[in-house]
Amino acid sequence: MPQEVGRQYKEIMKKYLESHSEEDLYVGQQFSRRFIEKEIAPEDVISIHKTAMIELHPELRNEVWDSFDFLIEMMIHYGLTLREHQSLIRKQEAIQIEMDVATKVQDTILKTKMPIVDGLDVGLVSQPARQMNGDYIYFLNGQNESSVAVADVIGKGIPAALCMSMIKYGMDGLENDNSNPRNVLEIINRIVEKSVDDSMFISMFYGKYDGENATFSYASAGHEPALHFNAKTGTFSELDAKGLLLGVKTDAVYEERSVMMQDGDFIAMMTDGVTETRTEEGFIEMEMIQEILAEVQDEPAQQMADHIYHKLAGLQNYRLSDDFTIVIFKKGTEKV
Amino acid sequence: MNYRSSVDIITEWDIVAARQLGRNEAKKAGFGTVDQARITTAISELARNIYLYAGKGRIEIERVTDDGMFGIKIVASDDGPGIQDLRKVMEDGYTTSGGLGAGMPGVKRLMDEFKVISEPGKGTTITATKWLH
């Protein structure tokens, strides 16, 4: 087969040497694909060229032939690099397939049930920046109450994703009577502290809505404050509670606060992929998030979450620089 | 009769001597220009590994026959630190990292057969053969 390629190469070159035409160069370009298809190494291409030249112009000086030999030597490493490159691409394809499987496994493991509590409307969006999500939402549903944990594992991608299953099983193990925000964070903090690497941390916001008295109680482990929208006054306030990131200190204590929710009020819990949205002009301001939410305050919670996602992702041309997660708890007006 | 000769690798110049020996043998065995260059490059890589990471060692070049095939066998041996993780060394992408064993996947590609035996603390022996097709 190489002989065949060599013969054709010689013919094409011969025509070109006579015509100097663009057309023959075009034919040459098409032919060069065959070198790649047949995995002919660069050094072999030079050798094919040399052989063709010997047949076409045997009268050339020795320096010319020697220079081709020199060029062959020069191309050996190019050839090796090329083949290494091809092999790395195949390897990458294999990794990609594994990643796809891992993502599916992650989705299955981390599946959480959306709460159904009378008078509470819930919306959420969680979009990973890369393939695997480092943000995590977990709902804990009880009798007439619903809790949500919004967590952000520092770091992205696979390490963050692995960390997540630990939180999930920690949460699964929580007893009902432990489901007060500060208790939950203290327990999860101890689990995380014991089991993760020193440079890995998790921030978590934990909120619990009690349908009985329309109270939202919350605690934060180094997480972005949530936003509470007061429908009556049309204003936002930050829900902030003191508390250290999970996994830094075993005996960390968490402050717990609570707020009453009136009809039409909503609470937005986010990760820093939302608040730290970065556009070409710089970071967005908290006011902007508030404005966007206020625009759709009368929409159902899910529509609100979708709206803010599309607005902010749009600003970044949908190339998220960080995992993006928002959960909205909205006190419904229809069932009063 | 098998013809065999060797070069001790102690200084950088010995790498050149090993290359020269390899090229002459490849030519005599009937390899074409491209294969001569491949064999020589393989020898060069192996010798350079010895020189850089083992300090000293030896390159042996042998003409071999097997079942009517003719070829050239390179044996690179040293008493150096050995290769800790052979699997890693043989992985693509390791080439660029430098260190003992860098460029091994390349040598393997340049030749037809490749075998490495290495014991940490005791040394490394790499055997690579190319057949005349």
Next chain:
Amino acid sequence: MNLQVELLEENSVQYYKVVGEIDAFTAPVLKERLAAVENIQELKAELDLSEVDYMDSTGLGVFVGFYKTVTSNGGHVKITGLNKRLHRLFEITGLSEIIDIEKKESEDNNGTI
């Protein structure tokens, strides 16, 4: 995507000046530089971030890891020159309660420059 870490003094205090943006791409550089000293007993380290405009959570992770190791070896870490955004990051994460931090001088008084 550029980060410089300069070791300015090497008396009793290891004074690092960090210049650039600390994100997932540059954090490993910082981590490596800090790892070189973090196991020194009773290390006194000061990290000047006055020329760091941006840091994401990966960068934060590096500082927390450094803080944990140094503290467990009886040392002390001080982080200075935090701009408003970085300062907020340390506040929110609760790290300002455990790590010795200082704002940028110009932003000490309510951020008026």
